[in-house]
Amino acid sequence: NSKVIQTPRYLVKGQGQKAKMRCIPEKGHPVVFWYQQNKNNEFKFLINFQNQEVLQQIDMTEKRFSAECPSNSPCSLEIQSSEAGDSALYLCASSGQGAYAEQFFGPGTRLTVL
Amino acid sequence: GDSVTQTEGLVTLTKGLPVMLNCTYQTTYSPFLFWYVQHLNEAPKLLLKSSTDNKRTEHQGFYATLHKSSSSFHLQKSSVQLSDSALYFCAMLSGSFNKLTFGAGTRLAVCP
Numbered sequence: 001n002s003k004v005i006q007t008p009r010y011l012v013k014g015q016g017q018k019a020k021m022r023c024i025p026e027k028g029h030p031v032v033f034w035y036q037q038n039k040n041n042e043f044k045f046l047i048n049f050q051n052q053e054v055l056q057q058i059d060m061t062e063k064r065f066s067a068e069c070p071s072n073s074p075c076s077l078e079i080q081s082s083e084a085g086d087s088a089l090y091l092c093a094s095s096g097q098g099a100y101a102e103q104f105f106g107p108g109t110r111l112t113v114l
Numbered sequence: 115g116d117s118v119t120q121t122e123g124l125v126t127l128t129k130g131l132p133v134m135l136n137c138t139y140q141t142t143y144s145p146f147l148f149w150y151v152q153h154l155n156e157a158p159k160l161l162l163k164s165s166t167d168n169k170r171t172e173h174q175g176f177y178a179t180l181h182k183s184s185s186s187f188h189l190q191k192s193s194v195q196l197s198d199s200a201l202y203f204c205a206m207l208s209g210s211f212n213k214l215t216f217g218a219g220t221r222l223a224v225c226p
Contacts, residue, residue, distance in 0.1 A: 004157070033213065041201060043216035055211040091157070100146050100165065101212060105157040 003027070004106035006092050007074075011111045013082045021109040022074040025094030031055075032075050033103060034067060037089040049075065050097070082113040116141045116208040120217035127194050128225050135189040135220045137178075137204030146207040147180055147187040148214070153200045161202075162189070199224045 005024040013019045025032050034046040047057035049069040057067075064083075069075040079086055089108040095101040117140045127133055139145060146165040150158040164171045164180040164187065171178055176191045187204060204217040 031212065035214070041219045043203070043205075043214070045213040045215070048211055048213060056209070056213060095212065099212065100207065102160055102163070103212075103214065105150075105159070107155075107157045 004092055004094055004104055006090075006106035006109050008109060009107065011109055013111065013113050015083060015113055016081050017113075018078060018080060019082045019086070019111055019113070020076055020078040021090055021111070022076050023092030023094075023106060024074045025092070026104055028096070029094035029104070030097050031095045031101065032069050033093040033095070034077050035091045035093065037091055037108070039088070043091075046077070079111075082111075084113050087111055087113045116143070116206060116215045118204050118206050118215055118217035120204055120220050122220045123218070124221045124223065126223045126225065129196055130193050132192050133190065133194050133198075133222065135202055135204075135222070137187045137189065137217060139185050139187065139204075139206050141206060141208065143208070145180065145182065145185075147178075148205045148207075149176070149178060149187070149189050150203045150205060150216075151200050152203065152219075158203060194222070194224045196224050196226065198222060 003026045031050050033048040036044045047067050048055045067077045089110050091108045093103040093105045095103045119138045121136045148163045149161040151161045152158040167182045178189050201219050203219045205214045208215040
């Protein structure tokens with residue numbers, strides 16, 4: 001069973017507000033991923049880290065989204081100015097290092113932007 | 115770019131019947147495919163994975179075979195149970211940094 005911890009489980013924000021969510025990866029997993037699952041259950045990759053370094057991120061993440069994985073602290077994903085279209089389930093996953101390493105998912109943070 | 119296609123949005127079956135959920139993919143890399151299952155309000159959990167051509171992989175009664183000739187990785191089970199009702203996602207590793215590309219998902223509903 002996955003031991004990825006995500007907080008909060010539910011987050012409600014108004015448009016224009018900041019929304020911040022956190023993820024504690026499984027112990028010993030240096031790679032962290034963020035995915036967005038929309039109301040149609042479609043997944044979109046946002047960003048991934050190895051230790052504290054960004055490996056890859058999409059354009060959306062570069063503009064309104066910010067993410068970090070500081071040493072000895074939870075990883076975080078923050079939306080600077082929430083929009084209605086950001087309402088979704090945000091899933092954090094972690095994995096070991098190396099090609100084909102299995103990703104273990106947390107339960108997600110469900111963001112609702114009113 | 116890389117893509118994963120699941121053709122069925124919803125599959126409804128009676129308990130005890132067999133099921134096959136379709137998954138095809140497109141990639142320029144060597145394919146590594148996964149099936150994830152997501153129950154309501156839970157995290158996606160890995161069900162199966164494979165990168166070996168024509169080799170059947172099995173777990174918890176589900177099985178799938180990666181066929182590179184047809185770019186397919188269909189999920190099957192010989193006898194579905196009520197507890198199998200869930201969302202099933204086919205996914206593929208894309209690119210150099212292990213991000214997953216997911217299909218649209220298939221909801222499996224098993225009736226008594």
